[in-house]
Amino acid sequence: MSVTAPPQPPRAAKPVVRPGDRIFAGTARVAALTIMLALAGVFVFLALEGYPGLSAPERIYAPATDFWSYVGPLVFGTILAACVALVIAVPFSIGVALFISHYAPPRVAVPIAYVIDLLAAVPSVVYGLWGGLALAPATRPLIDWLYDNLSFIPFFAGPPSVTGRTMLTAGIVLAIMVVPITTAISREVFAQTPRLHEEAAMALGATRWEMIRLAVFPYARSGVISAVMLGLGRALGETMAVAMVLSATPVVTLNLISNSNPATIASNIASNYKEATPDKQAVLIATGLVLFAVTFVVNFAARWVISRGERNLTR
């Protein structure tokens, strides 16, 4: 029996506290505290080891000169890759989530949801292998077509890469990894739409699409937004797929289809960990701290949107 628990009717009748109880409750509490400690440890140790990386000798940062000009293009690359991934992934996720929750025959909806979950189970390194060896060459015609017809848009300014290992390919691979996450959450939110709202819309003569627009989307908006942000968190932190698809140069460019692409923070760490002199290692850890901060903010915002949405619904 927990010592501080407020008196709940069935339990308050048992005031005896045995040593076994005390040990067990203590262990459980210690486990909870361990989690707090571990998370604090992530911050503390990254800060301790990364701090020297903020002011390492200039040659470590080559070709940049100080930490912020070193990490700048990386942050840009991270955000660009994540944005490309989201632009591709979000429409598909919403489509698939609607398919599972409202369009597919009920008997096949469950297996289909399982198949989409399988996409999440495939290890990221296998996606990277597939992206580098199969998808990249396959995007060649697409890249050439984009360059021929749409090169006035800065994203497709070219010249087109011959290998296909471009930011666009990395974005597609990331999108495939994001789809299961956003789909799973959106699907749950769509399925929670009150049945009465849907039936009321249908009874008023709405078609299925009008019912979805009038009853499902307004209800699910905050849930879908938070799903997108959790997907963004995943896309920001994904390492291997990007490291295996992109051959990176430290540039800042919106060009998605050329040979020179900015690396992301995570892929930069993965491809440079080997030449880890202590100085370089500190710099890499410092960039990792930046990545942690960015994903933390994104995830925090997503949770906030979820909790606000839940409050709105209960009202």
Add this chain to the structure above:
Amino acid sequence: MSTSTPLEPDTFAITADLAQPRLPAWAVLLDVVLAAGVAGLLTLLLGWSPYAGLVLAIVLAALGMPLWSLLVEGRRAAADRLATSVVWASFGVVLVPLVWLIWLVVKNGIGVINSEFLSYDMRNVIGEGGGIYHALWGTILITLAAAIISIPIGLFTAIYLVEYGRGSRLARVTTFLVDVMTGIPSIVAGLFALSLFVLIFGPAIRIGFGGAVALSLLMIPTVVRSSEEMLRLVPSDLREASYALGIPKWRTIVKVVLPTALGGIITGIVLAVSRVIGETAPLLVVAGATDTVNFNLFNGRMTTLPVYIFQQYSQPGIVGPAGGDPPGYARAWGAALVLIAIVMVLNLVARIIGTYFAPKTERRR
């Protein structure tokens, strides 16, 4: 209305007026067949690639139905048909990469796997040959160590959240932190383990146990989440019956609550293992890579299957005199097939355990 008899014919007239012509059910089938036929014909006549033909067929089918519907049924029905085709098409498109990837891995991997591939390491291998023996052992040992660290912590945290900490400040904070932990990028977990061990042992340290620590950081939130959910499903009648018999709370948890939720908890743990077993980045950073078998978690570098795939991909070796792909690519595909097989088997086992034990706890569904 009290005088309803004269109204009835009128109602029929009104509905007949409002009702619009509907396309029959077979119209969809006809649309798909027509689109496929037109696209196939164009592809054959103009000599396009089959992929372009497939894309054209999908686009034609997706646009043809709404257009037809617009002519016959009106604007609103056409919008509905358009939405339906878009939703179906997006589902079909999402399946493409999954099928493509699994087909490629199986096709390229199946020829590589033989007894030599499974029982040799990469020591002194320059051209072809070699295998994944060392990576298999690395994966098993590191994942096992990660599970040994994270299962007790995760399970006890879940017990705290459900049984002891109801509404307390520590419970709220812990729930929030678990949410935060779910979002930690895997490479940050690796860097954390690296900086922890670097601080203790000096900057050149690379040990398998560090990888286990990093993986457990990724595994704990999944274990906590799933176990917490399962513990909450245990009916409180069971607990109260046990209390009424004078059983202490901790024995109630051990003998009544945990066994009832056991199936769900094991499912969650297996899923968590299958999630971390494919992690590459943290192990690359903290466990390093090696070509030989290493059974000691606490001394020296250790390779796991995902890291092995990355290694073979980034340093594939020299193309032999016969040409073709460098030998590393074949080994990477083979290892990818083994890894995917492991992950799928774990997922399947989790599902089976889940459905086998489910009726005890979730009778309502």
